[in-house]
Amino acid sequence: MEDSFRCVICGNPLANKTKLSARYCDRACRNKAIDLRRRQETLRRRNENERVLQEFSMWMAGFHLDLLRMAPAEAGGYRLGLWTGQMMYWFPSLLPSQVYRQTLHRTRTQDPFFSLHPFEPPIVPLVAHYKVQFVQNIPPHPDLPESDKAWWLKVPYALPHRRLPFNLKAVPREKR
Ligand SMILES: [Zn+2]
Numbered sequence: 001m002e003d004s005f006r007c008v009i010c011g012n013p014l015a016n017k018t019k020l021s022a023r024y025c026d027r028a029c030r031n032k033a034i035d036l037r038r039r040q041e042t043l044r045r046r047n048e049n050e051r052v053l054q055e056f057s058m059w060m061a062g063f064h065l066d067l068l069r070m071a072p073a074e075a076g077g078y079r080l081g082l083w084t085g086q087m088m089y090w091f092p093s094l095l096p097s098q099v100y101r102q103t104l105h106r107t108r109t110q111d112p113f114f115s116l117h118p119f120e121p122p123i124v125p126l127v128a129h130y131k132v133q134f135v136q137n138i139p140p141h142p143d144l145p146e147s148d149k150a151w152w153l154k155v156p157y158a159l160p161h162r163r164l165p166f167n168l169k170a171v172p173r174e175k176r
Pocket residue numbers: 007008009010011012024025026029
C-alpha cells in the first residue's frame with residue numbers, strides 16, 4: 001500500500017499533488033528509469049545473441065560448410081532473401097539512414113552483406129526459408145550470378161529487427 005505512493009527509483013514519497021498514476025518523484029528519476037530500461041534492453045539483446053550463438057552453433061557450423069561448398073571462388077559474402085509475399089527483401093538490412101549494423105557477435109560493420117571470411121552467422125527476423133545470394137569480395141560487392149539452381153535454406157532462429165518496411169505476418173506460410 002505504502003509502496004504505491006513512493007518513487008520507484010529513489011523511494012522518496014510522492015507529493016500529494018502528483019497523479020495517482022505517477023511512479024517517479026521528478027524528471028531526474030523519470031530519466032533514470034528510462035536510462036535503466038535502455039540498459040536492460042541492451043543486456044537483453046546481448047543475452048539473446050549469446051543464446052542463439054550457443055543454441056544454434058551446430059547449425060551454424062553446418063551452414064558455414066555449405067556456404068564454402070556452394071560459394072564461387074570470387075565470393076566474399078552472402079545475403080539472405082526473404083519473400084515477403086510481394087518482393088524479395090534482403091538481409092542484412094541497412095536502412096538508407098543507417099551507416100553501421102551490428103553482427104551477431106556484436107561487432108560493428110558497414111558491410112551490407114554477411115561476411116564469408118571470417119564466417120558471419122546471419123541475423124534474420126523470422127524463422128523461415130531464405131534465398132542465398134553471394135556477393136563479390138571486391139567493393140562495391142555486386143551480386144554474383146546465380147548458379148544453375150537457386151539455393152533456399154531455412155534459418156532456424158530469429159532475432160528482433162527494428163523498423164522493417166514490411167509486415168512479417170504477411171510472409172506466406174509456405175516460406176516458413
Ligand atoms: Zn525519485
